[in-house]
Amino acid sequence: MQTLKPKVFKKFGKKRLGKGFSREELKRAGLSVKEALKLKIPIDTRRKTTHEENVKLIKDFLKNLKKSSIKSERKTKNEKH
Numbered sequence: 426m427q428t429l430k431p432k433v434f435k436k437f438g439k440k441r442l443g444k445g446f447s448r449e450e451l452k453r454a455g456l457s458v459k460e461a462l463k464l465k466i467p468i469d470t471r472r473k474t475t476h477e478e479n480v481k482l483i484k485d486f487l488k489n490l491k492k493s494s495i496k497s498e499r500k501t502k503n504e505k506h
Contacts, residue, residue, distance in 0.1 A: 443469060445472070446479055446483065447472035450480050453475065454487070
């Protein structure tokens with residue numbers, strides 16, 4: 426499984442990988458803190474900023490997760506019959 430790391434901005438606009446996503450980024454992506462913890466998405470409670478790149482990253486992760494779960498459901502249904 427892919428590990429998610431948010432991008433945070435340092436001084437002078439430089440980017441680096443952060444510890445976790447902010448609560449607001451999770452909220453904009455449509456996730457609660459509990460759901461994010463269940464999906465093993467890292468959360469940084471100290472962060473207050475939101476970046477659209479991180480929201481898009483979470484949304485893409487959720488889409489891929491749904492696609493993979495649908496594929497695995499199809500495989501299990503075919504194996505039973």
